[in-house]
Amino acid sequence: MLTVKKNDLGANLSNLRANSSFVPSLYFLTIIVLLGIVLKVGISKINEQKRTLADIKSRISILADKEKTLSQAKNDMIGIFYNPASIALPTENPALVSFSEARSLLNLYLLPIDEYSINVGGDVQDQTVVGTTQLQFTIFGKMDQVLAFLKDLEKNSPLTVVNKLSFSNQKDLLNVEISINSFFSPFVASKTAVDLPLQKITESEKSVLMDLGNLKQPTFSNPSPNGPFNRENPFSSL
Amino acid sequence: MAEINLYPEKQRQSISWYKFSQSFKTINFVITVIFFVTALIIVAFIILNQNAINQAKAEEDDYRSRLKALSGVEYQYMFIKDRAAKADEILKARKVVKNLEDINSIMQKVGDVNLTEVQLEKNKLSITATVPAFSSLKTFISEIKSLESYQKVMIDSLSFSPDKGYSLQINFQ
Numbered sequence: 001m002l003t004v005k006k007n008d009l010g011a012n013l014s015n016l017r018a019n020s021s022f023v024p025s026l027y028f029l030t031i032i033v034l035l036g037i038v039l040k041v042g043i044s045k046i047n048e049q050k051r052t053l054a055d056i057k058s059r060i061s062i063l064a065d066k067e068k069t070l071s072q073a074k075n076d077m078i079g080i081f082y083n084p085a086s087i088a089l090p091t092e093n094p095a096l097v098s099f100s101e102a103r104s105l106l107n108l109y110l111l112p113i114d115e116y117s118i119n120v121g122g123d124v125q126d127q128t129v130v131g132t133t134q135l136q137f138t139i140f141g142k143m144d145q146v147l148a149f150l151k152d153l154e155k156n157s158p159l160t161v162v163n164k165l166s167f168s169n170q171k172d173l174l175n176v177e178i179s180i181n182s183f184f185s186p187f188v189a190s191k192t193a194v195d196l197p198l199q200k201i202t203e204s205e206k207s208v209l210m211d212l213g214n215l216k217q218p219t220f221s222n223p224s225p226n227g228p229f230n231r232e233n234p235f236s237s238l
Numbered sequence: 239m240a241e242i243n244l245y246p247e248k249q250r251q252s253i254s255w256y257k258f259s260q261s262f263k264t265i266n267f268v269i270t271v272i273f274f275v276t277a278l279i280i281v282a283f284i285i286l287n288q289n290a291i292n293q294a295k296a297e298e299d300d301y302r303s304r305l306k307a308l309s310g311v312e313y314q315y316m317f318i319k320d321r322a323a324k325a326d327e328i329l330k331a332r333k334v335v336k337n338l339e340d341i342n343s344i345m346q347k348v349g350d351v352n353l354t355e356v357q358l359e360k361n362k363l364s365i366t367a368t369v370p371a372f373s374s375l376k377t378f379i380s381e382i383k384s385l386e387s388y389q390k391v392m393i394d395s396l397s398f399s400p401d402k403g404y405s406l407q408i409n410f411q
Contacts, residue, residue: 042280049287056294063301074311085321150335162334166357205322
């Protein structure tokens, strides 16, 4: 026969209540903690991914822009302006070309040259610096001739700037001392990092390049080779 | 048949406790569902983002390889940009020929001015001239004052002789 004491029954019921509330509470707390962890880890991971994606996308937009600019420039700008720009402002000292151009023009305008000197200047290594070569010469002529010569000289490539000019009048003819600067600047192939945006050529730079393109290019003659000749074998008679 | 409750009144399971435990079960169920749904959504987001990252990386690599092929063009582009910037500075320094043109046009306007000596630099001009008549001298000076390239005009000397007329030396800065 089952006998239940009054006090035992009460204690069992209390234990039962405690057990029945402890397990769900523990479960509830566990789920809440797990939810918190999942949210924290998950959201931080998603945020990290978003940042990575945003970084990649910004790099892609730079690269796409760079590729578009370079592809366009390859088809138009570089084909047109690269050679004129490299002749107008060469990487190496253009003293001889400049002097040859000046001489040709002086001949063209029938201006006799009296004396001349070329101050080649030092070697320039720093690509931010523009090196200068100074040509000095004295010519005789009429004002119109001299002016036409100087205007034409500044339309020629390599770039020249009339630095100093002095003249005295001698019986309708001017005795003109002219000092001209021509320029050069080395260019080191320092490529920008691929991810860095390309510094684009501005409209004002484009107009300068157009001016350089309009300069008269120096005339280079290609002398025909003096040979090769058929030479006799010096040992054939032996 | 009548219900018999053998528990004593104060030890009987209360209705409020029963209701509480039932709602606790429901809350647990709901929160479990929320947990799994949230976890699922987060995992889905992570997978989708990872896919997007992989695609973006592939696109980036593609651009990089295309840009590598354009490295020669990039060099030429930077070269012409460098030349344009430097040439711009050089072209800005061109003033002497323009100033000589201005002086020549003044000479042609005034007519009987004889320039005996001229020294011309970028920001400097020195003229020694003889002018036979006062009217010509007046025109010459008023014309020369209008030269825009110089800020300061100084007449260093002015003399008159009946044979040559007026001799003057002017400096511009």
